[in-house]
Amino acid sequence: MRRIKLEVAYDGTNYHGWQVQPGKTTIEGVVNKALSELLQEDITVIGASRTDSGVHAKGNVAVFNTVSRIPPEKICYALNRYLPWDIRAQSSVEVPLWFHPRKVESKKTYEYKIINRNIAVPTERLYSHFVYYDMDIGAMEEAAGYLVGEHDFKSFCSVNTQVSSTVRRIYKLQVEKEGYLIKITVCGNGFLYNMVRIIVGTLIEVGRGRIAPKDMVKILKGLDRSLAGPTAPAHGLTLSCIEYDMNQIFKE
C-alpha cells in the first residue's frame, strides 16, 4: 500500500466545487471516478482545499492510497487520459502513509483577478471579476498591509462557519496592477470559509473609496463579519498552490 499526493489543476466553471455532493458534478467526484477506473480499485481522495463552486485551481492537492505498481510520478500522466480537459493532474509523488493534506502544515497561495476597465473582456469573464469604477490601487495596497501577520480573522469569515479558532497567519497580501488587470495574491498558513473572497471584497470597497485603508484595523478588531465588505464572486479566484515542507515530511 502506498500513498500518492496529486497536484490537480481545474477550471471550476462547470463544477459544483471540489467536494462530493449527491446528484452534483464535483471535481473530487470526477477525480475519484477517474482514479478508480485507472487503478481498478475503489479510490476516495482526501483533498487539501474544498474550493467553492466556480473557483479555479492551478494546484489543489489530493492524496489517496493504492496497491498499484505504476511508478508514482507516472500516475498523473496516466490519470489525465481518464479526466476531462477542464481537470488536469499536474504531478504525482509518493508520500508517507500518515501524510494528511489538511492536517500537515502548509502555505496556501490564492490569486484573485479583477478586470478594471469601462467595458468587460469576454475571454476573461470566467476567470476574473469585472469592476468598472475607478480603483485607487495605493489605498488597496495600504489596506492590504494591515492584514499581514497573525490575526483573528473572524470579521473575514462567513458567519455560519464552525471552527475552533479563527486565528490565521497571512504571510503575504499583494495588490498589483498591470494594464487593466488587478491581481491580488494572498499567501497564508490557512484560510477560513470565504476568507479570501471577503478580503478581496473589502479591498474593492477600499479601492472605490467606500472604506478608508486605516479602517481595516477597526474591522479586524471588531471580530464581526458585518464590518467587512461583501464576498467577492467565486469565479475571480484561483487556488495557485499549496506548499508542504517535503524535506521535513520525508525525514519524519
Place this chain on the structure above:
Amino acid sequence: MRRIKLEVAYDGTNYHGWQVQPGKTTIEGVVNKALSELLQEDITVIGASRTDSGVHAKGNVAVFNTVSRIPPEKICYALNRYLPWDIRAQSSVEVPLWFHPRKVESKKTYEYKIINRNIAVPTERLYSHFVYYDMDIGAMEEAAGYLVGEHDFKSFCSVNTQVSSTVRRIYKLQVEKEGYLIKITVCGNGFLYNMVRIIVGTLIEVGRGRIAPKDMVKILKGLDRSLAGPTAPAHGLTLSCIEYDMNQIFKE
C-alpha cells in the same frame, strides 16, 4: 441616416463563427438581433472579418446604418445591455456612409497562443492550442522571417478558396516565448481563408524539427497547399485588431 463603426470583442467558444448561418448561433446573428432591439430598427451589420467557429476576437469591426439619435460613442454601452457576456461591444464611432470595412484598406492583427509544456492548463484550454513536444523557438523565428513582405500565399490558403488574387503583404510575424506560453503575432493587409492557422501549423512543424526554417521559401514558391503544415486549431486564434487610417477616411 448615419453609419456607425463598432469594435466587437467575443469569446468564440459557444458560436458557429461570425457569419449568419440558418439554424446556427453566430456572433453576427446575435449582434444584429441586439442592435435591432436597441435601436428599434431592422439592423444588418457588415463585418470586417468572418472569423471561423471557435476563433475569438478582441476587436473585430462591423458597420451598420441607423436613423437613431443616440450619440454614436454611447451606442456601444447601450448595446452591451442587449448582448450576452461573451460578446462585448468595445467602441462605436460614426464613419462616412461610404465606409465599407472589407473594401477600405486596413491592417489586421491576429494572435495565436500555444501552451507548450508537458501537461495542459485547464483554464487556458479554450483560448490556446496545447503542444507537449519540445519546440525550437529560434527555428520558428527564422522560418517566420521568410514570410514577411509581399508574397503569393497560395500554399498557405485552404484549397477550396475562390479569390482573384492570393498575393498578400505581411508586415510583421513574431514568435515570442514567455514561460510555457508561445505567442505568435501576425499583422498584414489581409489574410486568405485559414491563412493564419496554416502559417501557425507550419511554424509548429518547424518548431518540432519536421520542416527546416529555410524550407519556408520552397513552400512559398511551390504555390501548393500540400507543401505547408496542417491547419492549427481554431480555438488558439484571436483577432486582435483591425486598424483603418481614420484621418484619411474623414478627409475624403
